[in-house]
Amino acid sequence: MIMGCLEGNCHFVNGNFRARARVQRVHNILEKINIGAGRIRMFNLSAGEGAKFAAYANEFVDQIQELGPSPINVARKKEAKNVPTGEITA
Amino acid sequence: MKSGSNLEKVLAAGHFSVTAECGPPRGADPDVVRKKAALVKGNVDACNVTDNQTSVVRMSSTAGCVLIKEVGIEPLLQMVVRDRNRIALQSDLLGASALGIRNLLCLSGDHQKFGDDPQAKNVFDIDSMQLIHMVKTMRDEGIFPSGKKLEGAPQFFIGCAVNPFADPFEIRVPRLKLKVMAGADFVQTQCIYNMDKFKTYMDLAKKEGLHEKVKILAGVTPLKSAGMAKFMKKMVAGMDIPDAVIKRIADEPKEKQAQKGIEMCIEQIQELKEMEGIAGIHVMAIEWEEKLNEIIGGAGLLPRPIVE
Amino acid sequence: MITGTPKPIEEILQMLEPYDNIVLAGCFGCVTVCRVGGEKEVEVLASTLRLAREASGKKITIKEVCLERQCDPEYIETMRPYVEDYQAVLSIACGAGIQFLAEKFTTTPLLPGINTGFLGVTERQGEWAERCQGCGDCVLHLTGGICPVTRCAKSLFHGPCGGSAKGICEVDKSVPCGWQLIIDRLKALNQMDNYCKLKPYKGWNSSRDGGPRRIVREDMI
Numbered sequence: 212m213i214m215g216c217l218e219g220n221c222h223f224v225n226g227n228f229r230a231r232a233r234v235q236r237v238h239n240i241l242e243k244i245n246i247g248a249g250r251i252r253m254f255n256l257s258a259g260e261g262a263k264f265a266a267y268a269n270e271f272v273d274q275i276q277e278l279g280p281s282p283i284n285v286a287r288k289k290e291a292k293n294v295p296t297g298e299i300t301a
Numbered sequence: 302m303k304s305g306s307n308l309e310k311v312l313a314a315g316h317f318s319v320t321a322e323c324g325p326p327r328g329a330d331p332d333v334v335r336k337k338a339a340l341v342k343g344n345v346d347a348c349n350v351t352d353n354q355t356s357v358v359r360m361s362s363t364a365g366c367v368l369i370k371e372v373g374i375e376p377l378l379q380m381v382v383r384d385r386n387r388i389a390l391q392s393d394l395l396g397a398s399a400l401g402i403r404n405l406l407c408l409s410g411d412h413q414k415f416g417d418d419p420q421a422k423n424v425f426d427i428d429s430m431q432l433i434h435m436v437k438t439m440r441d442e443g444i445f446p447s448g449k450k451l452e453g454a455p456q457f458f459i460g461c462a463v464n465p466f467a468d469p470f471e472i473r474v475p476r477l478k479l480k481v482m483a484g485a486d487f488v489q490t491q492c493i494y495n496m497d498k499f500k501t502y503m504d505l506a507k508k509e510g511l512h513e514k515v516k517i518l519a520g521v522t523p524l525k526s527a528g529m530a531k532f533m534k535k536m537v538a539g540m541d542i543p544d545a546v547i548k549r550i551a552d553e554p555k556e557k558q559a560q561k562g563i564e565m566c567i568e569q570i571q572e573l574k575e576m577e578g579i580a581g582i583h584v585m586a587i588e589w590e591e592k593l594n595e596i597i598g599g600a601g602l603l604p605r606p607i608v609e
Numbered sequence: 610m611i612t613g614t615p616k617p618i619e620e621i622l623q624m625l626e627p628y629d630n631i632v633l634a635g636c637f638g639c640v641t642v643c644r645v646g647g648e649k650e651v652e653v654l655a656s657t658l659r660l661a662r663e664a665s666g667k668k669i670t671i672k673e674v675c676l677e678r679q680c681d682p683e684y685i686e687t688m689r690p691y692v693e694d695y696q697a698v699l700s701i702a703c704g705a706g707i708q709f710l711a712e713k714f715t716t717t718p719l720l721p722g723i724n725t726g727f728l729g730v731t732e733r734q735g736e737w738a739e740r741c742q743g744c745g746d747c748v749l750h751l752t753g754g755i756c757p758v759t760r761c762a763k764s765l766f767h768g769p770c771g772g773s774a775k776g777i778c779e780v781d782k783s784v785p786c787g788w789q790l791i792i793d794r795l796k797a798l799n800q801m802d803n804y805c806k807l808k809p810y811k812g813w814n815s816s817r818d819g820g821p822r823r824i825v826r827e828d829m830i
Contacts, residue, residue: 240653243618244661282664289666383763387810409770412762412780423763427810430767434807446810464771472769472792475805479767483807491771538772538779 212271213253214264220257227255249278303440303486304458306403307375308347310608311581312487312516317574318581319602320377320489320518321593322349323369325360334360334368340590342374344597346605347404349489349583352379356416363393366402377460378402381410386426387435391445394436398455405457406489407432430483433461437484459484464491465502467539474505481515488515489583492522494542496572503578512578519573522585523596524562527551563596570600610639611703612726612737613646615654621699622661624720628696629668633658633722634688634710635675636702643737645723646701648675654701654722679706685713692717745815745822751803753794758811760787766808 213234215227234253242248252274254267302309311318321341326333341348350365366376378397385393397405409429413421427435435446436459443454461480465473477488493499499519506512524530527550534542546565553561566584573579582602586593597603625631633655640646655671662669672695677684679702692698692714700707701722711719727739742759749756758764762780768788772779776789795801813819 240618240657244622244657244664246660246664283660286663286666409763409765412772414762414780425763425765426813428763428765428767430807431810435810462771467769467771468773468775468786469769469789469792472804475801476767479805479807538774 212268213251214267215253215255217255217257246282247278249274250281304403304456306347306456306458307608308377308404309458309486311346311606314606314608316346316581316606316608317579317602318346318516318518319344319597319605320347320349320581320583321345321590321597322351322583322585323365323590324351324354324588325362325365327357327359329360331368334365335372337590338369338372338374341369341593342372343605344593344603345374345584346581347375347377349377349379349406352381352408352410353384353416354379355411356383356413356418356421358417363397363400363402366397367400370401375404376402377404377406379406379408380432381408382425382427382429382432383410383413383423386424387446390427390432390435391439394439394455394457395451398457403456403458404460405436406460406462407436407485408462429461430479433459433480433483433485441484458486460487460489461485462491463488464539465493465499466491466495466541470498470502473502474509474511477506477511477515478509481511485515487518487580489518490520491539492520492585493569493573494540494546496569497543498541500576503576507578512580516580517578518581518583519576519579520583520585521566521569521573522587523566523589523592524550524558525589526555526558526562527553563592563599566596567599570596570602574600574602610642610729610731611705612643612729612739613640613703613723614726615645615650615701615723616721618657618661621654621658621720621722625658625662625669625697625699629662630670630694630696632672632674632688632692632695632698634679634698634700634702635673636677636679636700636706637675638678638680638702638706640702640706640723641675643729643731644735646703650701651675676702676706679703680709682709682713685710688714742816744811744813745819746812748808751808752791753798753800753803755787755791755794757787757791760785760790762787766811 213230215230218227221227231253234251237251238248241250252271256263308318321344323337323341348369350362350369352362353359362379366378370376407429413419413423436457438444438446439451440454440457443451445451463477527547530542530547530550533540549565550558550561570582573582584593584596633651635646635648635651637647644650651673655673658669658671674688676687679685679700697718697720698710699720699722700710704725707719707721728741728743729737729739732738739759741756744758757766757768761768762778763770769786773786773789776786778784778786792804795804
């Protein structure tokens with residue numbers, strides 16, 4: 212989750228627009244390698260908008276939960292299971 | 302006589318000449334060419350055969366020229382520098398001359414991007430200006446551009462194309478002058494709709510005395526419909542169709558637009574005929590060869606003169 | 610500088626299929642400046658590849674390096690001590706750099722991570738455009754400093770062709786007509802007499818058409 216100032220209000224003039232373009236790039240990469248583009252998202256809000264921040268954070272949490280576990284974690288867990296434990300289970 | 306071509310003779314005798322064009326088919330069927338040729342025959346002094354125009358693959362121009370020659374039409378070979386390097390150009394020129402083709406139009410060729418094979422490699426080893434120079438060198442000096450002697454020089458009446466309506470306008474006449482310097486004997490223009498601009502172009506050309514050094518054939522294309530006019534204006538780079546022209550045809554009901562287009566074309570030819578410095582017309586009736594007789598006859602240009 | 614664009618990640622992943630232990634080599638030369646093959650791009654690409662491979666259950670080990678230049682032998686030599694420990698080298702330098710690595714490390718497969726583009730300039734941040742084709746016979750003094758070989762889509766020496774409309778090339782709306790640029794410049798320089806001359810046929814033998822080229826400077830050997 213990336214937070215930027217409201218569009219037009221950036222202290223660095225166009226810094227938040229650049230950030231958005233870069234987030235988009237990462238978005239595209241994640242999509243292409245099947246990690247899921249929805250795992251990154253940028254929001255814009257001002258420093259005084261606490262309630263909005265909380266709402267955005269909840270929204271993003273919901274989004275992530277909907278996507279389920281990251282394919283990376285799935286792969287890691289699978290690998291952990293495959294490690295021989297030395298016990299004879301047959 | 303430089304080439305002894307019929308077109309050269311007609312122009313040299315001071316007649317107002319007529320050329321048309323014939324696009325070869327997208328296949329190997331010679332009857333398509335013969336059918337078109339039957340519509341052209343008797344109406345022109347020479348007929349252009351296009352060379353893969355708009356970069357769409359068609360039967361070769363040389364083959365098309367031979368086919369129309371067989372039925373008694375004098376061919377005019379179009380040759381683009383897009384697809385051939387100087388080795389192939391020289392070789393094809395020799396072959397075309399050997400087959401009795403006596404008129405040549407030297408062109409750059411549309412960019413391959415517009416055709417069916419946009420991934421093709423283009424050549425542009427020399428440009429159309431240099432092709433004119435190359436043919437002239439071969440014809441008049443009897444040598445290859447490399448300096449080696451030819452066993453029999455090719456005989457061509459050398460033509461070039463000009464577009465008086467492309468940008469930037471101020472170099473259009475200097476560019477024609479360059480083509481004349483390079484060795485062009487005649488020029489066929491892009492289709493003219495904007496007569497005012499064309500007159501300005503001709504005034505500038507006459508100031509340079511170019512109309513006395515090169516035979517200028519004015520290009521015309523009859524409009525089939527208002528839709529065609531609008532499409533050409535929008536889609537074809539360097540095509541200048543004034544709104545008044547479009548309005549004239551658009552004001553007609555749909556079923557009468559084609560007839561109006563022909564009427565306008567005839568009017569335009571008659572106007573061009575009276576212009577100083579215009580030696581003839583080049584009628585590009587695109588896929589409308591059946592109307593050539595009506596247009597050329599309607600303009601009072603039939604029968605075509607026979608010059609010995 | 611020499612410019613380039615990243616190869617699609619799917620294509621790179623396919624190339625890397627047989628390997629699980631590679632070097633990813635960037636270059637501090639041109640490709641750093643045009644942001645396609647420098648240190649930063651090495652890091653981003655390495656992370657991407659690790660993530661992708663891990664997610665697919667086939668982990669990959671990547672050694673990240675960035676050479677001063679991949680087109681000079683002394684910098685390439687810095688890789689020699691460890692290159693044999695890896696199954697392949699993925700390079701995101703230009704085609705010259707990649708080939709030079711391949712030439713020096715004869716037993717290691719070399720894979721290209723970028724598509725090398727053209728000799729160009731930074732028109733503005735994030736935008737590069739072609740200016741030179743390295744034809745080996747420069748005529749810029751006659752054409753107002755604008756190259757007809759590169760800037761005209763047909764490389765005409767007596768342009769513009771009929772496809773020039775309002776300063777734009779018929780090939781693409783974003784491409785200015787090279788000959789319009791030349792004419793504007795010649796007019797501004799009061800050198801239109803250059804336009805009104807016939808130019809000799811270009812000798813393409815000094816270009817790629819003469820075969821791979823070589824420059825030898827006796828005074829430097």
